[in-house]
Amino acid sequence: MSEVWVTIIVLTVATAVIKGAGPVLVGGRTLPPPAMAVVAVVAPALLAALVVVQTLGAPEGAAFELDARIAGVAAAAVAVSIRAGLLPAVALAAIVTATVRALA
Amino acid sequence: MSLQGSNQEHRRERYRTGVRTGIPYAVAGLLVAISFGVLAQPVMGNVAPIVMSALMFAGAAQFAAVAVLAAGGGGAAAIAAGILLNLRFGPMGVALAPSLRGGRLSRALTGQAMIDFSWAAASRGGGSFDAPFMVGATLPSYPAWVGGTAIGVFAGDLIGDPARLGLDALFPAFFLCLLVEGELRPGIPAVVAAVGAAVALALIPFTPAGVPVIAASAAALLGLWRSER
Numbered sequence: 001m002s003e004v005w006v007t008i009i010v011l012t013v014a015t016a017v018i019k020g021a022g023p024v025l026v027g028g029r030t031l032p033p034p035a036m037a038v039v040a041v042v043a044p045a046l047l048a049a050l051v052v053v054q055t056l057g058a059p060e061g062a063a064f065e066l067d068a069r070i071a072g073v074a075a076a077a078v079a080v081s082i083r084a085g086l087l088p089a090v091a092l093a094a095i096v097t098a099t100v101r102a103l104a
Numbered sequence: 105m106s107l108q109g110s111n112q113e114h115r116r117e118r119y120r121t122g123v124r125t126g127i128p129y130a131v132a133g134l135l136v137a138i139s140f141g142v143l144a145q146p147v148m149g150n151v152a153p154i155v156m157s158a159l160m161f162a163g164a165a166q167f168a169a170v171a172v173l174a175a176g177g178g179g180a181a182a183i184a185a186g187i188l189l190n191l192r193f194g195p196m197g198v199a200l201a202p203s204l205r206g207g208r209l210s211r212a213l214t215g216q217a218m219i220d221f222s223w224a225a226a227s228r229g230g231g232s233f234d235a236p237f238m239v240g241a242t243l244p245s246y247p248a249w250v251g252g253t254a255i256g257v258f259a260g261d262l263i264g265d266p267a268r269l270g271l272d273a274l275f276p277a278f279f280l281c282l283l284v285e286g287e288l289r290p291g292i293p294a295v296v297a298a299v300g301a302a303v304a305l306a307l308i309p310f311t312p313a314g315v316p317v318i319a320a321s322a323a324a325l326l327g328l329w330r331s332e333r
Contacts, residue, residue, distance in 0.1 A: 003182075004147075004148050006179050007182045007183055007186070008152060008159065008160070009159075011156075011160055011169060011182075011183055011186040011187065012156075012159040014183070014190065015161075015186075015193070019190075019193045019197060019218050020215045022193075022196070022198035022215065023204050023211035023214060023215035024208050024211055025198075025201075026197075027202070027204045027208075028204070028205070028211065029202070031202050034328055036202070038324050038328060039202070039231040039324070039327075040231035040293075041323075042195050042196065043199070043227045044287040044288065044297035044300065045300035045321050045322075045323040045324045046224075046317060047220075047279050047282055047283040047297070048300040048301040048304070048320065049301060049303065049304035049316060049317040049321070050275075050276070051276050051283060052305050053308060053317055054164075054275055057308045057316070059168065060168070060172065060185075060313060061168070061312040062309065064309055069272055072270055073273055076273075076277035076280055076281065077280055077284070086128065087128050089281050090132055092277075093270070093276075094269065094270035094273050095270060097272070097273035101268060101270065102268070
């Protein structure tokens with residue numbers, strides 16, 4: 001079997017196991033208050049990190065890649081902060097990124 | 105109507121609301137999936153990218169694995185990259201778990217419906233999640249992701265370089281909007297977001313892809329600060 005198919009099969013199984021682990025091991029009971037206080041702020045931590053990594057990181061990792069995405073995501077930040085709505089803000093990000101790239 | 109019947113109806117309504125909420129994200133996902141298909145086709149051929157999207161259904165991990173294969177990094181490195189990028193679903197699943205009902209199998213299946221968007225959109229504050237809403241919000245993204253990959257594979261010549269269209273800015277912009285509109289409450293959540301962003305920023309140049317996001321989830325431990333006072 002080629003390495004492409006091995007990669008796909010192993011990653012499929014690994015993804016299912018990772019996604020199922022928390023619900024199977026922790027689910028069905030109420031966590032103590034300190035654990036819930038941590039759980040409550042996992043979302044802001046992860047979302048902020050995803051924004052930073054997907055805006056500034058190189059896809060293959062271990063490097064910054066500073067390009068037109070920065071302008072696009074910054075435009076979305078301005079749009080969402082003036083309550084332009086989610087879809088217009090996201091569309092603006094792609095348009096600004098494409099435009100800056102075309103001009104560069 | 106019995107209490108249980110009305111509860112069932114309520115869950116179905118939350119599921120339907122989730123589906124409606126998930127449609128705009130699925131449109132963005134379709135465009136990103138097209139760019140995945142375009143990038144993956146030269147590396148993996150016509151069939152493998154579509155099968156990968158259908159089985160894995162995990163955007164960032166798929167991009168990372170294909171980027172490693174394209175660079176000649178080999179299968180083991182591609183698997184490592186994909187796993188690192190998906191490890192964030194570990195803490196996300198732990199956060200989701202207390203909000204799930206039913207037996208182990210049903211909870212494990214609900215866990216499969218976690219994608220970044222639906223998980224964040226289903227967050228109701230204080231650590232509680234609306235599980236039926238999350239499953240509904242994920243649903244439109246699945247056909248969009250698989251179909252978009254197929255479009256990218258077969259229409260790559262027409263599309264050209266996806267970066268030209270700015271599609272790589274869609275996901276970070278989406279996550280930024282979710283953060284600002286849903287999670288950036290003053291106080292601890294805002295501090296945690298800032299620390300998470302700083303941790304990720306500091307690690308980007310030094311670690312494999314995926315590690316900065318997992319490490320940033322440790323910023324959630326700051327939640328203890330409030331609970332202890």
